Amino acid sequence: MTSFRIVQISDTHLSRVHPQFVGNYEVASDFANAHKPDLVIHSGDVAVEATARADDLLFAKEAMESLDAPYRVIAGNHDIGDNPGNGGYMPKKPVNAERIATHEALFGSSQWQLDAAGWSIIGVNAQLFLSGLAEEAAQEQWLDQMLSASNGKPVAMFCHKPLLLDAIEEPEDIPYRYVPMVPRRKLAALMEKANVQLFACGHVHQSRDHVVDGIRHVWGPATAFTLPDDVQPKVGIKRVGLVTYEFGPDGVKVEAVFPEAMTAHAYETVKAAYA
Numbered sequence: 700m701t702s703f704r705i706v707q708i709s710d711t712h713l714s715r716v717h718p719q720f721v722g723n724y725e726v727a728s729d730f731a732n733a734h735k736p737d738l739v740i741h742s743g744d745v746a747v748e749a750t751a752r753a754d755d756l757l758f759a760k761e762a763m764e765s766l767d768a769p770y771r772v773i774a775g776n777h778d779i780g781d782n783p784g785n786g787g788y789m790p791k792k793p794v795n796a797e798r799i800a801t802h803e804a805l806f807g808s809s810q811w812q813l814d815a816a817g818w819s820i821i822g823v824n825a826q827l828f829l830s831g832l833a834e835e836a837a838q839e840q841w842l843d844q845m846l847s848a849s850n851g852k853p854v855a856m857f858c859h860k861p862l863l864l865d866a867i868e869e870p871e872d873i874p875y876r877y878v879p880m881v882p883r884r885k886l887a888a889l890m891e892k893a894n895v896q897l898f899a900c901g902h903v904h905q906s907r908d909h910v911v912d913g914i915r916h917v918w919g920p921a922t923a924f925t926l927p928d929d930v931q932p933k934v935g936i937k938r939v940g941l942v943t944y945e946f947g948p949d950g951v952k953v954e955a956v957f958p959e960a961m962t963a964h965a966y967e968t969v970k971a972a973y974a
């Protein structure tokens with residue numbers, strides 16, 4: 700296979716009882732079905748709030764079944780709970796083994812690896828960082844193995860949270876936004892042993908595409924909604940959309956897509972979904 704095409708969708712925030720964002724998901728799934736990618740990656744937050752309602756995950760699973768292409772899902776904080784963060788930050792709804800198991804039963808493991816078009820493509824579960832769960836240590840060991848086994852091939856990593864804002868070493872920022880500093884340094888050291896060229900994520904609900912230390916960082920836009928600047932400072936593009944990738948022997952082509960048919964929801968709509 701000389702090329703491998705992926706559609707990344709992220710932060711769909713689906714729920715049967717809060718269906719505000721279903722329309723935008725349908726635009727994304729219609730786009731993916733017309734684009735005919737080899738794979739769809741959902742980079743997390745399939746649910747509005749699965750830690751409060753298990754049915755959000757069931758509903759999201761039904762929605763994902765409308766995709767013609769095979770898909771892989773990576774858990775987000777609204778799917779399995781959040782990880783502790785910098786500066787002793789403890790989330791109100793922490794990740795735990797039961798939530799991980801519930802998500803995995805529907806969507807499979809958030810850690811996966813596949814070889815395609817000369818690349819190694821790896822899914823990483825950011826929600827495990829600093830959790831102290833056995834799954835966190837197991838992921839670290841597994842990532843070490845996967846990156847060593849990539850043997851110089853270009854590597855693309857997909858994760859719910861961004862690795863960084865602008866640098867590996869930077870002042871500790873919003874504690875729940877990025878991979879926290881301690882696991883970030885460990886992950887960066889593992890990545891240095893391999894030919895990592897791309898780190899793609901979701902979570903921030905802003906679209907961004909920048910290069911740090913030779914690695915391209917792509918923040919996928921949310922499908923569901925963006926937040927106003929007075930609620931969340933703007934660092935990227937605040938539009939709803941998705942991302943297409945074409946991996947090949949000469950690199951990867953990346954394009955953020957912002958379909959006109961998607962609705963830019965008012966903040967009142969977002970608040971209603973989380974009321």
Ligand SMILES: [Fe+2]
Pocket residue numbers: 710712743744775777902903904921
């Ligand atoms: Fe999200």
Ligand SMILES: [Fe+2]
Pocket residue numbers: 743744775776777859902903
């Ligand atoms: Fe998130």
